[in-house]
Amino acid sequence: MADGTSAEVDYLANIVDVAAELFARQGYRGTSMRDIGRAVGVHAGSLYAHIESKEELLHRIVNSIMLRSEQDMTEVLAKPGTATGQLREIVLRDLRLVSEHREQATVFFHEWRNLSAERQQAVIASRDRWEHGLRSVISRGIAEGEFRPADVRITGFAITSMLNWAYVWYSPGGPLTVEQLADQYVDLLVAGLQPR
Amino acid sequence: MADGTSAEVDYLANIVDVAAELFARQGYRGTSMRDIGRAVGVHAGSLYAHIESKEELLHRIVNSIMLRSEQDMTEVLAKPGTATGQLREIVLRDLRLVSEHREQATVFFHEWRNLSAERQQAVIASRDRWEHGLRSVISRGIAEGEFRPADVRITGFAITSMLNWAYVWYSPGGPLTVEQLADQYVDLLVAGLQPR
């Protein structure tokens, strides 16, 4: 199993995709291996030729979002730019990630506690790194006078909250593009609601 | 059973509290009636002298948050005040609700999809009413020139996100009081990050 041939990779990727859709819709515990097997077109037991456990499926889903998210943050921080520009890029990329991988993102935010303790730690560590990255941008903005002196931690939580909750309501099929949404979010964060 | 005597009410309230704590920690599906029974100090079957089903427990938890939240919104809208003042009050009350009933709020946001279809509808309707109330405040602020012309729907989602995600990270035991947090959130929303 998982022998690395591209056919195998595709097959496995399909199983993971199917699982992501079901986990997003019914929850991890509300989805049985039989459900997944049925959606893939094989018997539940046959899935074990490709994966080791149900939790592996969850882990693959969670991990794919986690890795992309960390990659995005790393890239943004590596590129020079104003704090506002970096903030805009963080928001945009995050919303784009959620919109392009909606089911996986839903599973990531909603179901990661069903992972093993060890893997939960990895998720927490990754989220911590991400939040630290966000805070570094805020801090720099304040230090350079681009932002007013605000509580970095709380501001970070506010931004994180706005982004992490987006999976609940934002659907990319609607009239609002990710770019437009990101612009509005950043405008709100930078300029606030007060009239100019 | 459930006859409204105060002893019975207390007993039932205790069961609901215990369930809320377990549901918050392990998830609704990850918590068995045996778990709840053990935490209460009785056999699982004995719980059914006080409740009709596991789902009833979830419903009681979800409902208590839902009712308080709607009540808060109704009261805020009924009191006169500036849009900013009302927004501040909404944010404050919501964060206070989450901080004073942390487990119940966690269960509310995380587990309501495990309710019956009918009860899910009631939750959705309640959330819609709440969001509608929030938007009415934003709209008024814009109409009266207190806020700049912003997209009401998106702004509403941004604020809702900030509040709904708070259960994940805000713990009232820390150095930050709810009042302080609310102030910072409202400052961010109104003034933004730009220097004055």
Added chain:
Amino acid sequence: MADGTSAEVDYLANIVDVAAELFARQGYRGTSMRDIGRAVGVHAGSLYAHIESKEELLHRIVNSIMLRSEQDMTEVLAKPGTATGQLREIVLRDLRLVSEHREQATVFFHEWRNLSAERQQAVIASRDRWEHGLRSVISRGIAEGEFRPADVRITGFAITSMLNWAYVWYSPGGPLTVEQLADQYVDLLVAGLQPR
């Protein structure tokens, strides 16, 4: 409990009647002590102030039919008369018993196997005595030339079957009185379907 005062007797009789109705409608195993308690107007546990067990209720019901049925047979056999006359009396009394105690008869025929082994033996013994009585009438009829020589055992089973199945379909409220039904049954048994 069961102290023999007439109030106590009445109360117990009421419980037994209620149980008979429920057992007849839902079956012995399909009826819970809670069902009975609810129908009586007390909590399930309170019933145990009057009875020792659920099986006791079944036994009282079964026994009442059994005793009456044996009593009927004894009385019929004690009275002089032709075999046809006695047969008519047996049929009439049996149908009357079923029609006057419909629920109890239903329970008797349908649920006696839920009794303890010992009590089941008593039922079997009673039924055997009853069938033996019936056969003695048939035998006498044959011996005295009133009936043609027929297989006594099979004829007895045929008659028993006709009577024992009546609880399934005969309802005394209809247009047919017990006396009419008994007459028709005896006519059929004696004269058969052939034209005179």
Added chain:
Amino acid sequence: MADGTSAEVDYLANIVDVAAELFARQGYRGTSMRDIGRAVGVHAGSLYAHIESKEELLHRIVNSIMLRSEQDMTEVLAKPGTATGQLREIVLRDLRLVSEHREQATVFFHEWRNLSAERQQAVIASRDRWEHGLRSVISRGIAEGEFRPADVRITGFAITSMLNWAYVWYSPGGPLTVEQLADQYVDLLVAGLQPR
């Protein structure tokens, strides 16, 4: 599962047979899935690879008797013959059905009320059709002068009772063949007990 291959059919048929035997002996509600599993030689849960529910087992048993019984009636009515001849054929086939499928017949008569409401309706409808067929034979016999004018409904019930109660006492292993029993029953019905 239940895919119609003959191995699967055999396996399922075995489970149904085992269930019929246990249901006949202990009653439907008195038989647990563990009982059935034990008798089959697997764990209770394993049975669900072959059936959907305990009620399905009951339905299969009841249905098999019901279908055969209706088939018998249809065939008898389709063949020309005297009323007496058809009556004899009905009695014979019915007793043969009970004797060849004793446990299933016992379950059919005793446990059909444990089926779902819908399936109970189907049983009632089937029994109605069967009784209607029987009555049509009696009616024809009367119309053609072969039988005396008797109450068709009551006569039908009498005959049905004789047949439906047979499962209680008739066991084919005894000295009496089904054919002999059928002859004696028809003789009794047609000629009665009176001497010629």
Added chain:
DNA sequence: TATGAATGAGTGTTCATTCAT
């Protein structure tokens, strides 16, 4: 690789019965 069949632990829930009050 897939299947059919099984496992064994676990699920929410019901039940007859007990007993202190």
Added chain:
DNA sequence: TATGAATGAACACTCATTCAT
């Protein structure tokens, strides 16, 4: 006598997982 609360065993059924074929 009745109640409220509990018991402990049982119930039908589901689940992730295993494995011979």
